Amino acid sequence: MKILLDVMGGDNAPDVFIKGAVNTINQLNKDTQIILIGNEELIKERIQTIYKKELNSISDRILIQNATEVITNHELPVEALKTKKDSSLNVAFKMLKENEGDAFISCGSTGAFMAGGLLKVGRIKGIDRPALCPMLPTKDRVGIALLDAGANTNCKPINLLQFAKMGSIYVERTLGIKSPVVGLLNIGEESEKGNQLTKEAFELLKVDSTINFGGNLEARYMFDGNFRVAVADGFSGNIALKTAEGIGRTIKQILTQEFKKGLVRTMGAGILKATGAIDAVGNVLDYHKYGGALLLGVEKTMIKGHGSSKENDVQIFLKQAENFVNSKVVDGIKESLKQEKLT
Amino acid sequence: MKILLDVMGGDNAPDVFIKGAVNTINQLNKDTQIILIGNEELIKERIQTIYKKELNSISDRILIQNATEVITNHELPVEALKTKKDSSLNVAFKMLKENEGDAFISCGSTGAFMAGGLLKVGRIKGIDRPALCPMLPTKDRVGIALLDAGANTNCKPINLLQFAKMGSIYVERTLGIKSPVVGLLNIGEESEKGNQLTKEAFELLKVDSTINFGGNLEARYMFDGNFRVAVADGFSGNIALKTAEGIGRTIKQILTQEFKKGLVRTMGAGILKATGAIDAVGNVLDYHKYGGALLLGVEKTMIKGHGSSKENDVQIFLKQAENFVNSKVVDGIKESLKQEKLT
Numbered sequence: 046m047k048i049l050l051d052v053m054g055g056d057n058a059p060d061v062f063i064k065g066a067v068n069t070i071n072q073l074n075k076d077t078q079i080i081l082i083g084n085e086e087l088i089k090e091r092i093q094t095i096y097k098k099e100l101n102s103i104s105d106r107i108l109i110q111n112a113t114e115v116i117t118n119h120e121l122p123v124e125a126l127k128t129k130k131d132s133s134l135n136v137a138f139k140m141l142k143e144n145e146g147d148a149f150i151s152c153g154s155t156g157a158f159m160a161g162g163l164l165k166v167g168r169i170k171g172i173d174r175p176a177l178c179p180m181l182p183t184k185d186r187v188g189i190a191l192l193d194a195g196a197n198t199n200c201k202p203i204n205l206l207q208f209a210k211m212g213s214i215y216v217e218r219t220l221g222i223k224s225p226v227v228g229l230l231n232i233g234e235e236s237e238k239g240n241q242l243t244k245e246a247f248e249l250l251k252v253d254s255t256i257n258f259g260g261n262l263e264a265r266y267m268f269d270g271n272f273r274v275a276v277a278d279g280f281s282g283n284i285a286l287k288t289a290e291g292i293g294r295t296i297k298q299i300l301t302q303e304f305k306k307g308l309v310r311t312m313g314a315g316i317l318k319a320t321g322a323i324d325a326v327g328n329v330l331d332y333h334k335y336g337g338a339l340l341l342g343v344e345k346t347m348i349k350g351h352g353s354s355k356e357n358d359v360q361i362f363l364k365q366a367e368n369f370v371n372s373k374v375v376d377g378i379k380e381s382l383k384q385e386k387l388t
Numbered sequence: 389m390k391i392l393l394d395v396m397g398g399d400n401a402p403d404v405f406i407k408g409a410v411n412t413i414n415q416l417n418k419d420t421q422i423i424l425i426g427n428e429e430l431i432k433e434r435i436q437t438i439y440k441k442e443l444n445s446i447s448d449r450i451l452i453q454n455a456t457e458v459i460t461n462h463e464l465p466v467e468a469l470k471t472k473k474d475s476s477l478n479v480a481f482k483m484l485k486e487n488e489g490d491a492f493i494s495c496g497s498t499g500a501f502m503a504g505g506l507l508k509v510g511r512i513k514g515i516d517r518p519a520l521c522p523m524l525p526t527k528d529r530v531g532i533a534l535l536d537a538g539a540n541t542n543c544k545p546i547n548l549l550q551f552a553k554m555g556s557i558y559v560e561r562t563l564g565i566k567s568p569v570v571g572l573l574n575i576g577e578e579s580e581k582g583n584q585l586t587k588e589a590f591e592l593l594k595v596d597s598t599i600n601f602g603g604n605l606e607a608r609y610m611f612d613g614n615f616r617v618a619v620a621d622g623f624s625g626n627i628a629l630k631t632a633e634g635i636g637r638t639i640k641q642i643l644t645q646e647f648k649k650g651l652v653r654t655m656g657a658g659i660l661k662a663t664g665a666i667d668a669v670g671n672v673l674d675y676h677k678y679g680g681a682l683l684l685g686v687e688k689t690m691i692k693g694h695g696s697s698k699e700n701d702v703q704i705f706l707k708q709a710e711n712f713v714n715s716k717v718v719d720g721i722k723e724s725l726k727q728e729k730l731t
Contacts, residue, residue: 107533182640195575198583232538232626240541240623264630268638280583283575284624288631295527295611296639387471 054153065359122156138165148366171382175342180335200278212274223272228262289315397496408702465499481508485577491689491709514725518685523678543621555617568616571605
């Protein structure tokens with residue numbers, strides 16, 4: 046298996062990607078290779094600086110694919126993909142298309158990542174709109190897949206049904222949860238609640254035999270662990286994702302502030318920290334611990350990491366990529382679409 | 389001032405409302421009265437049981453207005469308002485309409501509360517759609533007003549502009565923040581981001597001189613304290629509100645679980661609890677501490693509390709109602725709409 050890793054995107058490029066790859070390679074299957082995509086000269090220079098040796102003496106399963114340009118967050122995605130032919134993203138997309146890579150991880154421009162997935166890597170036949178699908182934390186630490194979390198700001202009911210199918214297969218194959226319960230993210234639990242889109246989508250989801258539809262899911266119950274897939278249009282889904290992220294971050298900051306107020310509190314917090322309690326809470330808060338967001342509905346495994354990702358996150362993404370390819374999620378989605386035609 | 393208090397709605401009716409009123413009355417202005425609306429016989433019986441005396445020997449500023457019926461969350465709002473003429477909600481709406489009450493607080497059916505506000509109490513002329521407006525927590529403990537948080541699932545750009553005006557006046561008059569920064573809740577900060585509604589609303593907000601528009605507000609930055617008003621359609625706004633509530637609740641539960649694991653952790657948590665650190669975090673998490681949600685855009689002060697509200701929450705709602713009436717927010721909204729016509 047070949048995992049392509051964009052070392053040029055994100056706030057901490059390229060070092061965290063290089064270190065993440067080096068730290069993880071021996072934890073992956075023996076036949077898995079990591080291809081670092083980016084400026085070859087820069088990568089070699091950084092490896093020399095960090096490890097005081099050359100790449101081939103570190104691992105023969107980490108390779109470099111040269112790409113001289115970088116697409117930033119500030120560029121218009123489609124435009125940038127057209128002009129920057131030798132960007133790390135374009136190089137990766139080409140490799141995926143030509144079967145020179147099985148999975149791709151990037152922490153760079155989300156817009157260009159999604160546009161490239163759709164236009165260059167290509168949709169799975171039968172899926173109208175690929176969707177961004179992160180895992181969010183749940184009380185029981187298992188997680189819930191949320192899609193679409195931002196790829197499609199305007200959706201039709203049929204898109205939401207397709208999201209439900211893809212999310213179900215993803216959760217079933219990677220988490221091993223048989224027939225995961227799917228919820229329609231909504232403002233109330235009753236079937237008549239919501240806007241035009243959710244009302245129409247509800248009717249489609251209700252009668253589809255390939256998914257285990259549990260009805261409307263109020264955002265406040267999303268983290269309780271009773272649902273494993275939440276479907277939404279990309280606008281609402283993104284609002285939910287970012288709100289969860291924002292409130293989580295705020296709480297962490299306040300915990301830190303409060304725990305520092307006075308010696309006695311500092312002692313109490315010290316004890317909790319020493320026993321790992323604070324970290325345990327932090328881990329649940331931090332949805333990045335659940336891996337990157339998958340772009341579901343494209344022909345290859347594509348994982349989008351947060352721009353602020355660190356070494357440890359990269360490690361998680363790499364394992365997630367391997368797991369996703371091994372679980373044959375893309376094949377699963379294709380099979381599910383075929384079944385549907387037969388029934 | 390007369391504050392009408394629905395003692396029949398919510399999970400903990402009627403006791404928490406009776407206790408909340410009794411505990412708060414002496415903290416309110418000397419000319420403020422609280423009118424308990426509900427089954428008179430039941431209220432008197434509960435007061436006798438709780439306080440071992442009659443209402444008039446407790447306070448002459450707490451009165452009872454009899455209402456024999458209750459509208460539950462399980463009824464269709466408009467239908468229920470039509471059939472249950474003597475419900476606590478209908479009795480309150482009539483009193484508001486006839487100027488026998490200045491403010492109304494209910495923790496009962498949100499749907500019936502909003503429908504009654506619109507149909508029975510009446511819109512402010514110039515406001516097309518009243519909006520539900522809770523305060524959400526921010527890092528600096530000041531809060532941010534979010535509207536619409538669920539009154540209107542489908543909105544037009546003009547509605548969002550009106551929400552922005554109402555929210556600005558609310559925050560300015562009750563929190564004393566001059567020209568509060570207004571953000572348009574969106575999936576990215578750039579002006580071209582979002583769906584059709586946010587793109588069109590952006591153009592309206594940008595050119596309106598009566599508000600201090602700060603541009604698009606990504607949900608993840610909502611709690612940072614840089615914006616004081618967030619405007620959204622009622623669907624997205626509700627998703628944001630409920631997500632924040634859900635993740636907050638989940639974190640609380642996990643904190644509690646983790647802090648109980650083993651003696652040493654329990655000690656650490658005990659220290660933090662004793663010094664008030666845990667409560668401080670809890671208070672920030674708990675957006676109910678910021679009061680109930682206002683129904684902005686109707687002719688009277690209407691506050692919707694959470695169904696699970698407790699005695700302390702009722703206390704907050706009562707003070708909030710008094711503050712809102714004294715701050716003349718309704719008049720402020722009317723003036724702002726007039727100004728607009730003049731300019």
